[in-house]
Structure formats: C-alpha cells, structure tokens
Amino acid sequence: MKNTTISVILGVDAQPADLGDLSQQSLENNIHLIVLLLRKLPPVPVFYMGLGEFSAYSLPEGWQADVDKANTALEAQRAKISQYLADQGASAEVRAVFGDAPGLRSAVAHVGLTCDTIIIGDDLRSDEHLFRDVVHAALFESSAGVMLNTLGKAGALQPKSAFVAWKAGVPATRAIRAALPALRTAQDVTVALFDPVSTASQDGENPGSDVAAWLNHQGCTVVVQQYPGSGQETGTAILKRAKEIAADLIVMGAYGHSRLRETVFGGTTQTLIEQRDRPVLLCH
DSSP: OTTOEEEEEEOTTOOGGGGHHHHHHHHHHTOEEEEEEEEEOOOOOOEEESSGGGOEEEOOTTHHHHHHHHHHHHHHHHHHHHHHHHHHTOOEEEEEEEEOHHHHHHHHHHHGGGOSEEEEOGGGGGSHHHHHHHHHHHHHSOSSEEEESOTTOGGGTSOSEEEEEOOSSHHHHHHHHHHHHHHHHOSEEEEEEESOOOSTTTTTTTTTHHHHHHHHHTTOOEEEEEEOOTTOOHHHHHHHHHHHTTOSEEEEEOOSSOHHHHHHHOOHHHHHHHOOSSOEEEEO
16 A cells, blocks of 8 residues: 555554554555554533532533543644654654544544544453444545555555455445455455346346456456355354455445444444454445
C-alpha cells in the first residue's frame, strides 16, 4: 500500500510495540500513519436534591479528579506512542480523544474521511460496545476500507495470498477498490463465490469472470472459485476456504443485509467481524 495514509484506532490498553510491524512497513512504502487513541469518558453520576423548581444537582466528590487522572494517563500514552513512532522514523501523528460514545464515533468517522484505510486495533475488543461503535462508525460514516486483525500480521498489508469473497453489489466492489494496492502485490488472488446464481441480474452468466477481468487488468494473478454452500453459514464457509489456501487477507463487502438483522440474528459480516484469526478488509 505505497504512498497511502492509514488511520489506526486504538484503545487505552494499546502498547507502542503493537505498531512495530506497521511502522516498519510505513518506512518501506511511504505510508503516513494517523494514530487515534480513544478513551471513554466515565458516565456522569448526577444526583438530584429537592423537588420541582427548588431541585438542584451535584456531582459526587472525586468524580472530576478521576476524569482528570484518566485524561492525564491518556495524554501520557499519546506521548509515549508518538515518541516510539518518531524513534522508528515513521511519518506519523498521534491524537488522543477523551469523550462520550457519540464523540468517539464522530472522531473515528472524521479521521476516516481523509485516509485510505482504517485499521482497528484488537485491544478495543475488550469493550464490546466501544468496539461495535468504532467498527460501525468506520464502515458507515467514513469512506475508507476497514481492516481488522491486522496489527502484528505483516502479511495483511502486503499479502502473498488474498481471498476476495465476491457477492455482486456495491459493498463488495468498494472493498475490492479499497484493497487494490494490496491485491496488486499479492502472488495470487482468489475470487470466491458461494452458491452463485448464474443469471444476468444476479452473479452473471459466468459468475466471477467480470471481477477476474477487472483484477487481471490491474495486474493481479486471479483464479475464480465457485463453492457450494453445503449448508454452512456463509461467513463460516469463507473462513474455512480462506484457511485452506492460507490467505493472508480476506476482502469482503459488509452488511449485505440490514445491520439490525445481522446484529440480532447473525450473518456473514458479523461472523467476519467477531473472528480474530484472519485479517479482513471490509467496506459498505
């Protein structure tokens, strides 16, 4: 991914060494890094006293001191990571955001407007709600490709083998376009279709051939594979087939069904987001 800008979203438990492989790749490929450190503002415990127009509210003693302490720790973490990247010689800026959930989502969405790729750190998974908010903000409110399970896996940005889970539609097309810099460097790219429908209005009369022609013209070495579903959930089938070819990266369009349906009942996107074994690039 030469000459690109990558935003990296991390939480308070992130360590400078988590960025070791990425900082090295940034030097080799002229990548500019924007690191966003997120910390949730503690809930405001407001207490009310009195009734009606004579009521008043107050904050418990010590709450503001806790907030100040957390903010100081976040700034210290920002400085520590900034110094680490400077020592590595990487082109980078490190920003700290301390706020409520809507403020953190807004910060992620904003940074995603002026970068090529967003990498979401694994440490954010320790807070399920924050992780979900960050992923959804990156997917639905920014224009960048979103990568998961990437830090510490050098092959994710420069894969030898890439697995494109193709389902004709805008999300999958956007995912391929976002992944093109990585796909061009891959030794082989597998375009995979699961239970394709061979009609002009669905997956085409020769499913996958149009995508293969596009990628071949981009200089990629492409093979098209059509897989039967065999009764498996599609996300599980994607992970199984990607593992079989030892894919360094899975590329896929996100949320072909509604977010609510996938959140409540599960779905392909949910499966790929929840798994932690294989790097994945998603777009909506």
